[in-house]
Amino acid sequence: QKEVEQDPGPLSVPEGAIVSLNCTYSNSAFQYFMWYRQYSRKGPELLMYTYSSGNKEDGRFTAQVDKSSKYISLFIRDSQPSDSATYLCASGKGADGLTFGKGTHLIIQP
Amino acid sequence: DADVTQTPRNRITKTGKRIMLECSQTKGHDRMYWYRQDPGLGLRLIYYSFDVKDINKGEISDGYSVSRQAQAKFSLSLESAIPNQTALYFCATSDSLRTSGNEQYFGPGTRLTVT
Numbered sequence: 001q002k003e004v005e006q007d008p009g010p011l012s013v014p015e016g017a018i019v020s021l022n023c024t025y026s027n028s029a030f031q032y033f034m035w036y037r038q039y040s041r042k043g044p045e046l047l048m049y050t051y052s053s054g055n056k057e058d059g060r061f062t063a064q065v066d067k068s069s070k071y072i073s074l075f076i077r078d079s080q081p082s083d084s085a086t087y088l089c090a091s092g093k094g095a096d097g098l099t100f101g102k103g104t105h106l107i108i109q110p
Numbered sequence: 111d112a113d114v115t116q117t118p119r120n121r122i123t124k125t126g127k128r129i130m131l132e133c134s135q136t137k138g139h140d141r142m143y144w145y146r147q148d149p150g151l152g153l154r155l156i157y158y159s160f161d162v163k164d165i166n167k168g169e170i171s172d173g174y175s176v177s178r179q180a181q182a183k184f185s186l187s188l189e190s191a192i193p194n195q196t197a198l199y200f201c202a203t204s205d206s207l208r209t210s211g212n213e214q215y216f217g218p219g220t221r222l223t224v225t
Binding site for chain 1 (some may be wrong): 114132141143145150151152153154160168169173179200204206211214215216217218219221
């Protein structure tokens, strides 16, 4: 079992919908949680970063972490076609490298 | 200009050849990482470095070596390339002075094909 599990999708939603992307993790030592967005043939781009349980909001994006259930979520409000990409969740501890989920391919239909 | 650059961006090489992938950064970060990305497997850590004298193996270091020539430069070598090393390779950096954690910033990637 991978330490970070993520449904690869694809997830297809109409423009304007609220998108919910989710991951679970198994390593209780993980201290911080990130979401990256990756467009085709590009490098991952850091979207959101959280260090504790709870919500963090940035514009149309909200990251949510529940450490008790080891559940990580990313919500996208008012989704746009430009949000179509692969979304990667990642977790880590200390200065070690990140452990990534496989990524969810998101398609926003105009 | 990009903060994290990787060269080459694309490379096709033959089995058994030695190849070096290079990463440079202007972010002033001290930590640097190498990952590979494969379809269906996600990103996996190969090596990471906290400074010029501190190199650490990651999850999948076999068949790879690295060199940290300077704080801003971190190279990945495949001593004798094999076809299952065909993948997308990414370099990433982070800043130890950030007290909150280990936010990593990625380069554009190198697409390597071993025939």
